[in-house]
Amino acid sequence: MPLAARLGRTALERLHADHGTSFYLLDLERARSNIRELTQAFRAIYARTAIGHSYKTNYIPSLCALTYAEGAYAEVVSGMEYDLACRLAAAPQRILLNGPVKSEALLERALLASSLVNVDSSQEVEVVRTIAQRHPDRTLRVGLRVNFALDGLKRSRFGIDAEGEELATAHARLAEKGNVAVEGLHGHFGGDRSAASYRQRTERMIGLVDRLFSAGPPKFIDVGGGLAGPMPEALRAQFKKPAPTYAEYAEAIATPMRExxxxxxxxxxxIVEPGMGLFSDVLEFVCRVAATKTIGGVRHAIVTGSIYNVKPTLNTFDMPLLVVPGERAAAPACRWVVSGYTCMEIDILHSGAHTDLAVGDHVVFANTGAYTVVLKPPFIETAPAIIAVDANSTMTVARRAETLDDLMTTYPIA
Structure with missing residues (x-):
């Protein structure tokens, strides 16, 4: 049952009164359940499995604290995210630093703190060598992000090409520095969430390890993220291919590792870095119907949220919604186009919801936990509050509603 439905209309009315016309609900128990279910599925096959929390997917501090308490790495891709992980008390050696652009200062700070840095290019290889030369008494932990072709997918722009000599050269350039420990390989490939694709990429990475680490196995193999996660059936039905379960991903990835x-x-x-697969269903976005109209025979409901709150990647999915009616009589259900508060024609949250809607109703969008909080721009409206709800239905403010003062702090105004 959706969290908003469990809380009920009275609780939603109170939250609207306290926090504004829209807000997110963060289901802490669901987040904990997801990470445990995923971890257990993998460890049942391959015990030495760890999860990396993708900060770029969702960096709500209370969520980061929860996943860290569950044993996850902090997986970050920038100086900002690295600083955030440190501020949230992640031990530096439990931080994975990925990403295509890392300044020399960031690389040096992370390496000297014993964080694991996955090198993305030959230029970064040379920067790491320079840092190693400056600090001959320190051991620097690195991995290599690899890039290779996968069936049916466009080649990624990230990582070091494994299909020529560049990867072997990068490995050799790092390994020849006595104080650089090349601990493993990292790969992340988008575009195909099927279990078969993950089996293929895992097997390819094992093959690369055999080629590069002839003295014995490395310390880690990181297969990246991009996994699908739990979702309502109304969303699952919109996928062209069936979305795998955690158990199916574990079978595809962990089995070759065990073999x-x-x-x-x-x-x-x-190491697995499932951002969307872990966090999509831990947030619900709650807004209200502000206006209704009929145009050209089509019924429209305009709500106090926008596409940037619900699906800022601008995908074509109709996100599952739940209507919690206000104090009114029920009416026959019909087809509604549900749209947002912005002045953009693309601001369509659902292209045809068959439901009963009226001004003042609460509209709850499920599966809004991935990339919403981090991608919402300061466009037309400020960012809404996030209310964390624990297993006992105790509610705390995980983020207050943003204000104009928050936005204008960085602008000098006479």
């Missing part, structure tokens, strides 16, 4: 490395303590750690 190659066994279950001993010296086996490489398998």
């Amino acid at each position: 190659r490395y066994g279950v001993g303590p010296d086996a490489p750690e398998l």
Whole structure:
């Protein structure tokens, strides 16, 4: 049952009164359940599995604290995210620093703090060598992000090409520095969420490890993220291919790892970085119907939220919605186009919801936990509050509603 439905209309009315016309509900228990279910599915096959919390997907501090308490790495891709992980008390050695652009200052700080840095280019290889030369008494932990072709997918622009000599050269350039420890390989490929694709990329990475780490297995193999996660059936039905379950991903990824490395303590750690797969269903966005109209025979409901609150990646999915009616009589259900508060024609949250709607109703959008909080621009309206709800239905403010003063702080105004 959606969290908003469990809380009920009275609680939603109170939250609207306290926090404004729209807000998110953060389901902490669902987040905890997701990370445990995913971890258990993988560890049942390959015990040495760890999760990396993708900060770029959702960096709500209370969510970061929860996943860190559950044993997850902090997976970050910028100086801002690295600083945030440190501020949230993540141990530096539990931070994975990825990303295509890392300043020399960031690389040096992370490496000297014993964070694991996944090198993305030959230029970064040379910067790491320079840092190693400056600090000959320190061991620097690095991995190599790899890039190779996968069936049916366009080649990624990230990582080091594994299909020529560049990857082997990068590995050799780093390994020849006695104080650089090349601990493993990292790969992340978007575009295909099928279990078969994840099996293929895992097997390819194992093959690269065999080629590069001839002295013995590395410390880790990181297969990246991009996994699908739990979702309502109304959303699942819109996928062209069935979205795999956690168990199906575990079978595809962990099984080749077990077959190659066994279950001993010296086996490489398998790292998975499922941002969307972990966090999509932990947030619900709650707004209200502000106006209704009929244009050209089509019924429209305009709500106090926007596409940037619900699906800022501008995908074509109709996000599942729940209507919690206000104090009114029920009316026959009909087809509604639900749109947002912006002045853009693309601001369509649902292209045809068959439901009963009226001004003042609460409209709740499910599966809004991935990339919404981090991608919402300061466009027309400020960002809404986030209310965290625990297993006992106790509510706390995870983020207050943004104000104009928050936005204008960085602008000098006479």
